[in-house]
């Protein structure tokens with residue numbers, strides 16, 4: 509089948525493109541992504557049974573013994589996997605559904621309404637767009653998104669009706685869960701819990717909520733929704749609408765992660781790898797698209813405060829006799845990461861301490 513010519517419009521929503529029927533059988537050539545044949549997955553590469561499961565209720569309401577078992581399990585999950593599933597969390601199913609529904613209504617607005625939030629500046633508090641970084645990327649991705657900063661200052665689009673209230677409640681609930689998980693992860697590194705505030709200024713944590721929309725794609729084997737990347741923060745809490753698409757790299761192999769009802773996937777981000785002196789790995793992941801269904805995800809990224817200079821915890825450096833990374837002010841890290849094309853982990857790799 510002949511490929512369509514590259515699509516030159518700089519910000520053309522994938523949703524409208526998918527619905528326009530302009531590309532019913534083949535997609536524009538600038539959406540073609542390169543994948544090695546060993547990166548192709550087989551259906552049997554679903555591995556949910558093996559992914560570590562963290563029972564949140566035991567972390568906050570269990571006996572001392574139960575809590576310490578969960579923390580032990582978290583240590584293994586963060587070191588060997590970089591991600592885990594969270595079950596028995598306190599976020600109501602009703603709120604999870606309402607959040608997905610609110611984002612769906614956001615994307616269902618007219619292009620004119622959504623385009624109000626197109627913004628070039630990487631740290632603008634509300635940014636709607638397509639692909640990853642429309643102005644920088646040569647390859648385009650089959651994804652529309654809206655990124656909203658919700659803490660320490662809360663922002664929200666005014667429309668659609670009810671979006672703001674749902675976002676506010678969802679942001680507060682995921683932040684609470686994120687803070688509990690962060691404290692537990694800190695403990696799993698055998699660091700003093702009081703030091704977490706000094707190191708990361710969690711009270712003013714920088715929290716972003718990203719709504720991702722991946723409409724049906726006529727050639728899903730050629731396109732990607734999101735290329736391989738790691739997340740910039742400390743933790744990402746991912747909610748999905750029940751459609752497959754998330755893949756993570758584990759032991760050098762891409763694996764499918766099936767979305768399960770009422771379960772969050774949590775992954776370690778770059779700042780956690782940094783502060784843990786490289787003990788905990790910020791995992792590479794990507795999003796596939798499919799030919800039939802619209803996939804949606806809501807990623808909540810919890811980071812340190814903008815002003816925190818994030819560096820490996822001194823106790824870990826001393827214990828390991830090795831400094832794995834240079835420190836950097838989180839805001840500077842973000843500015844660079846968000847303004848550049850998403851190339852695996854390029855900004856993060858610049859902070860790695862090398863011996864030459």
Ligand SMILES: O=C(O)CCC(=O)C(=O)O
Pocket residue numbers: 718720734739746753754755793794795804805807
């Ligand atoms: O849609 C997904 O499953 C992944 C989303 C993601 O990785 C992100 O927004 O950073």
Ligand SMILES: [Fe+2]
Pocket residue numbers: 737738739744793807
């Ligand atoms: Fe991500």
